[in-house]
Amino acid sequence: MPVASQAPAVAATPARPARGKSKLITVALAFLLGSLGTHRFYLKGLGDTFAWAHLLATLSGIIGIASLILGTGNTPLNWTLAVAGGTSLISAFLTAIVFGLRPDDKWDARYNPHGTPTRSGWPVVILVILSLMIGTGLLMAGLAISFQTFFESQVEAAKALSQE
Numbered sequence: 001m002p003v004a005s006q007a008p009a010v011a012a013t014p015a016r017p018a019r020g021k022s023k024l025i026t027v028a029l030a031f032l033l034g035s036l037g038t039h040r041f042y043l044k045g046l047g048d049t050f051a052w053a054h055l056l057a058t059l060s061g062i063i064g065i066a067s068l069i070l071g072t073g074n075t076p077l078n079w080t081l082a083v084a085g086g087t088s089l090i091s092a093f094l095t096a097i098v099f100g101l102r103p104d105d106k107w108d109a110r111y112n113p114h115g116t117p118t119r120s121g122w123p124v125v126i127l128v129i130l131s132l133m134i135g136t137g138l139l140m141a142g143l144a145i146s147f148q149t150f151f152e153s154q155v156e157a158a159k160a161l162s163q164e
Contacts, residue, residue: 019115020108020113020114021042021043021112022118023100023102023104023107023112023118024121024123024127025042026043026099027039027096027100027128030096031093031127031130033092034054034089034091034092034095034096035054035057035058035088035089035092036054036058037051037052037055037058038051039092039095039096039099043111054091054092057085057087058085060081060084061082061084061085061088063081064077064078064079064080064081064082064085065085067081079149086138089138090135090139093131093134093135093138097128097131100120100125100127100128104119104120
């Protein structure tokens with residue numbers, strides 16, 4: 001006669017529900033410290049690869065800009081590092097805009113399934129507006145500086161060719 005296997009009784013300990021993530025805190029982190037990846041660390045933890053990429057790109061950008069200002073190192077490499085840092089900075093502002101404009105019900109479904117429903121208010125709207133203003137200003141300034149530097153280098157190269 002087969003013996004029915006019985007699973008051992010496990011004490012029913014109430015599992016703590018996953019803690020919901022605040023939309024306001026996420027947008028504020030993306031706005032203030034987004035280039036360091038803090039918003040991604042907040043949402044997904046220390047194991048998030050893109051958060052570490054944000055941090056690495058920002059540190060590279062700082063090194064590149066400092067090297068450009070001091071005139072040390074390889075100029076094309078310094079520009080590459082500076083562009084990586086600028087990309088991280090601008091993408092953080094874009095992320096603040098995207099998260100801030102996400103509807104509250106979609107936010108709750110993804111990041112706050114068991115918590116109290118999110119009600120975005122004026123602080124999120126103000127952060128989105130500031131992100132839009134500062135992000136576009138930085139993007140336009142970065143493009144202007146890049147084009148100016150490129151055309152100045154072309155003028156210098158043309159002068160060098162004409163004097164040979």
